[in-house]
Amino acid sequence: MREMKESRKTRYTRTALQDSLFELMKEKSISQITIKELCENADINRTTFYAHYADQYDLLHKIEDETLAWMQGALDSLIHQTERSEMIKILEGIFQDFIDNNRYLQILISEQGDLDFQKQLFTLIYRQCGLSSSKPLITGTEPYSKEDYLIFVVNGSIGLIQHWLKDGIKRSAKEMAEIIYTLAAQIGEAPMPRNTDKNTL
Structure with missing residues (x-):
């Protein structure tokens, strides 16, 4: 007792x-x-x-570790998913959790949150979704690496979701899932036009 x-x-x-x-x-x-x-x-x-x-940072990092473990569990169902509709459905569930099922997530993803944690979270999400395996972008004859692509998409997603939360969650979880997945997929597939104007920097 x-x-x-x-x-x-x-x-x-x-x-x-x-x-x-x-x-x-x-x-x-x-x-x-x-x-x-x-x-x-x-x-x-x-x-x-x-x-x-140990201090306030230790408290925050323990919460972040628990959140990453929770997210990994939520993403386990993605291991064999290849269909766009299924991946968007799972992303929608994650964003719905941002809204109402996890009382800390909105703060962790906000501008007051830890940027390193936010990057870890979205890198985990996108790798599990397979978005980090998209074809590299092409500019001239030099392709961007998959790491460049993932960094760009992760940081862009963080900014977009921070704006979504700060703006009062005016879009639904489904709309956010479709927007972010579509943008990430398009960036990974679209080649950059070759610059043929020698006078243009």
């Missing part, structure tokens, strides 16, 4: 600190948040905080 109570207390403490962190991250970046205000906002003392986390 004692172990169960301690486990419940631990879960409560972690949840309270996570809620406090994301409440503060709605207004400021992680670098601007102090342990003092994090604990005061959660009504948790600093000693208890340090029993679970």
Whole structure:
């Protein structure tokens, strides 16, 4: 019974600190948040905080790791998917989670979130969707690498989704899935025109 109570207390403490962190991250970046205000906002003392986390970054990174593990599980069904409609359907489910099934995702993907985490998340999504295996772009005689393509698509997607969330989620999850998949696929397939004007830089 004692172990169960301690486990419940631990879960409560972690949840309270996570809620406090994301409440503060709605207004400021992680670098601007102090342990003092994090604990005061959660009504948790600093000693208890340090029993679970090294600092505010450790708290955030543990949440990010859990989110990446959750996303990997959500994407497992994509392993054998090749049909466009099926991949869009799965992306739609992911974006719907951004809206209502994960209380932290909107903050993690926002401008206040960790950009490195956002890149990891979307790289994971696109690799699982097979978008990173698209044909390389061509400009003149030199093709862009698949890595260049993935970096471009990942960063573009992050910006588009941040705008979507910041703008009040005016498009549905299905519309966002179709837009992002279509843009990523078109970028991967469309060759760049050769510049034949020697006077043009």
